[in-house]
Amino acid sequence: MKKRNSFGARLFTALVFLFLYAPIILLIIFSFNNSKSRSVWSGFTLDWYVKLFHNTGIRQALWTTLLVSFIAALVATIAGTFTAIGLFQLKRKPRDAILAVNNIPVINADIITGVSLSLLFVSVGSLFARLFGLEFRLGFLSLLIAHITFNIPYVILSVLPKLRQLDKNLFEAAQDLGATWIQAFVKVIIPEIRPGIVNGFIMAFTLSIDDFVISYFTAGSYVQTLSMQIYAMTKKRISPEINALSTILFLTVLLLLIIINVRQVRQEKDAQKRLATLYNNKNAR
């Protein structure tokens, strides 16, 4: 495996990356296009970015998307972490059974998750209407429930491996040293599994923001997420304002990723340096 790749192999990989990025590059370029056309370039403009800030429809949809994604990811992270800790204590059989159910939303087709939840909401709605005369219609609440439901499994799957790596004696050691159950939990367990929790939150948030299919079936006609609005637009013509918004989102994420990576690399280098000095000091002595 130490052998480096041939030129041909690298060219092939580069072409695959080009394939992945070509539409995105186009999308970014045409967000600066001076006409509504999406294939003919007619000069540079920032008009679409200005229009974007005045477009209340898009702003509303963006707000809904961010709000749903944030609440759903937060709830799922808290619920998923506690559940994962509980699951970890269970005996193998019940744990495997629960994990099998946990895997359903992960592996199942989005459209089936969406359709099945919409059936549930509609049936419960008509039941409520018949029993109590209450009207329950699809909207923000049903959208939020759907998002929490498909987010929790990912958080659990992200926290569980960290729990497996955890030294089982740590918790008892903390308690032996006089920590209460809660103290031991907050000060020992949580910091140990933090990377899994953070990763779970990020994954849940990303999935929620990106989701179209499940939202489409569970949000009803009064609430619209960004992807639902984009879908509605594709039936006619997408306004370049959406390209402008995507460009902003994309560049934000790119920037964040670069910062995280640079920090990681720097931390690793620092750690290496510290190790090297330690080693040198030891040798000098």
Add this chain to the structure above:
Amino acid sequence: MNRKRISTVPYVIWMALFVVIPLLLIVVYAFTTKDGGFSLENFSELGSYTAVFIRSIVLALTATVICLVIGYPVSYILARESASFQRISNMLIMLPMWINFLLRTYAWMSILENTGMINRFLGKIGVLALLGVDHIQLINTNGAVILGMVYNYLPFMILPIFSVIQRLDRSLIEAAQDLGATGFQVFTKVIFPLSLPGVLSGITMVFVPSISTFAISKLLGGGTSLLLGDLIEMQFLGGAKNPYLGSAISLIMMIMVMVCMLIMNRFGEGEEEAVML
């Protein structure tokens, strides 16, 4: 200890309410008629959609095979690069997912259209005139739908395979070489079998969304040739509203997904992490 075990109870109730019961509802609806009686009518009606079933399966399988043929070599090549390069490429593979897939698919429309970039380019260099046509039909074809699937789901094939190959125990490869295996033998007898969990999870992660998509076929297939996803969407939200028939189609699709799931589960633990990355 008991206190911690109890923390799974709310979750179990939640999953029962919002995962298990909704799926059971699909089963119930699939066997119900419009006026509420039990019947198999919905399934007999499915017969008229055989063409859609076949088309969906063929397109999804083709897309999955293409993803594997492209994705495996890419993962293999990337895993041989330096650690920092691997980190960057991992990021680059995930980054496109941050742009809404509908928008990325829409961007393909502007490339493939009859007046789109490819046709314009071919016109400019005189190929169209040479062929005596004013455009080459690229959009609204099966090929365009497959392209959309490959484009959207290729990362789902690359990432699990990449992460499995990355974590392969290097000493196994060296051992094989020491024992006299050729490069090809090392690949077929050591690397490939060990990367199989990643391949299987990649196949599932591409096949399942491909067989159930409805947006891609609508945008790139022009909505004229239906896929299973379109059929379901039409029954629930579209003009042909019939959730009972829609549930029957969903049930069949669920069975196909379950078969995928069973195949995956047979390959045990390591899988979980491959799916997760």
